[in-house]
Amino acid sequence: MLIAAIVVYLLLNLGVGLWASRRVKNTEDFVLAGRKLNFALASMVTFATWFGSETMMGAPGRFVREGFLGVIEDPFGAGLCLVLVGLFYARIFYRWNIITFCDFFGLRYGKSAELLSALLIVPSYFGWIAAQLVSMSIIGQTVFDVPMSTGIWAGAGLVMVYTLTGGMWSVSITDFLHNIILIAGLVILLVILWMETDSVSTLFARQPDGFFRVIPHRFSWHESTEYVIAWITIGLGSIPQQDVFQRVMAAKDANTAVKSAVTAGFLYWTVAFFPLLIALMAVRLHPELLQGDPQLILPNMVLQHAPLAVQILFFGALISALLSTTSGAILAPAAVVGENLIRPFFPKLTDQQLLLSIRLSVLGVTAAAVWMALEQQDVFELVSESSAFSLVSLFIPMTAGLYWKRASLAGCLLSMSLGLLSWMLAAYLNTVTNPIVYGLLASGVGMWGGSLVFRQRGKVTDSVG
Known part of the structure; x- marks a missing residue:
């Protein structure tokens, strides 16, 4: 039943994405959903930017071992990024009326800056996408008992198909539906575990000293720099990224872009704490979960100790998060390749030819991310390396x-x-x-x-x- 439910869910996602593709008429529709997203859609699609592998699988494992100081990067830094984008960047960028983030470098500095920024942005996404594909393969291994490599290829193929056809319209509509399932699934699971826990206050009291600290124990040079970097790796490093730019710029006007980004940041800070609290309760009720891979704490807990209905909801929520993040992350560098690496060398390209080049770039970006996912399978490290890349070069x-x-x-x-x-x-x-x-x-x-x-x-x- 669980396998059948997941298969049906994946097919429905594919169907919704293909249905959304009917709205794509030109490049702006494909990359920015025609700049027509209302506040609800824009907020949901921006919230879904990073709510994927690290939030649902990487961060919970670190949280139960290291406390809040182990997860400053995500969710704290990730939510900070969206709020800062809304307050200081969204309105300005919206007035530029550009397709990609690299277009800004071309208009502000010159063509050589546009080219270099594009060459830097595109590879920075490979690790991010690879992290989502690794998480999908972990689910496939846990639920379907398929090899990791098979799960990576299958997940990449699914996301690539509806991203390839519908672009940002597919991403936006499926993200909206994904997030409803995601939040509902996490809330229900949290309530069930809350009822099984004898005393939440006792649960908190039994944690080690400093578990709930959000500042370092002492401010030595090493601890201080590591703490600040944890905040800014995603908090600042993901501001100069095409996926954030696309999601915010897809709003119907500048005010909507600002409000949706700030709202998405606060929503992220709220919902991203659910997996952390769920993991903390899970290892308290089932200590044996700590003996395995920390990335599998939540999936194993649900699979081994939750009723079938909860399993369907949880894995539906988890798959929702991964699909949302992966689709936008694949589309972003593909848009940069077409707009900023191909178009400048072929100025006579028609809009339909440009659209075709971006769609072909989706294939190339996916293939590169699959290769990286097969080589390295630590979700947290893949995400960190991706954000650090853009922080030191583009911010x-x-x-x-x-x-x-x-x-x-x-x-x-x-x-x-x-x-x-x-x-x-x-x-x-x-x-x-x-x-x-x-x-x-x-x-x-x-x-x-x-x-x-x-x-x-x-x-x-x-x-x-």
Whole structure:
């Protein structure tokens, strides 16, 4: 019954995605859902940006072992990102009326900045998508008893089909339905475990000292930097990302874009705590769950100790989260490849030809993510590496381009290249201080020094006005 229910659910998702594809008439429809999403759809699709593998499987395992300090990155940092996007970036970007995030670099700095930003953004998504595919394969292994590689290929094929056909329209409509199932499933499971727990206050009291701390025990250099980096890896690093840009810019107007992003951030902070609390109750009621893979705490608990109806709801919710995150993550780099890596070299492309190139890019992005998923299968690490990549190379030149009028092309290029190279070198040398610190410092120095020494020539678009 469980297997049959999951299969039916997956087929329904595929059907809804294909139905939504009827709305796609041009590139803007495919990438930004025609900029027609109302507040409810825009909020739900933005909320679903990261509510996937790390939130449902990576974070709960860390939480039961390390407490709140182990999950600062997600959900705390992830929710912070959406709130900051709404408060400081959404309205400005919406007025630019652009298709991709990299278009901003082209208009603000020049074509070389657009090209370099695209080359940096596209590979940063491979780890993120791979993390979702690994989680799908874990579900396949747990429920269907299929090999990990088979689960990765099957999950990639399913998401690719409805993303390929309907683009952001498919993502938006399926996300709306996914999130309803997700929240309902988590709430019901939480209530059931709450009723089985003798005393919630006793449960909290039995946790180790400092389990519920949200600040470090002491502020040494190492602990302080690690704490700050946990907040900003996704909190700032995912702001300059195409999937966030697409979801926010798909709103029907600037006010809706702002409100939906902030609402999505607070909704994320609320709903993302459900899996953490569920995991804490689960290991209290069934301590043997701690003996296996921490990523499997919730799936194993539900499969082994929950009635069939709850199993269907939970796995429906889990699959919902993974499908939502994966579809948007595949579409984002594919849009960048078509708009910013192919179109500049073929300026006479018609809109339909551009749309075809983006759809073909969906195939390439999916294939690259499948390869990475097969090579590395730690969900938390895959997600962290993806966000750190964009944090050290793109965040500072993007923010400077919006709020510092003296930011120049030379500063932008130096900021991107020095930030990325310094981060990679520090990671290779395995420095005591987190490599992200070196990457951010180099990126900031590159922007400041390059902009002061090499002034922007020609007309600079008014970035804030």
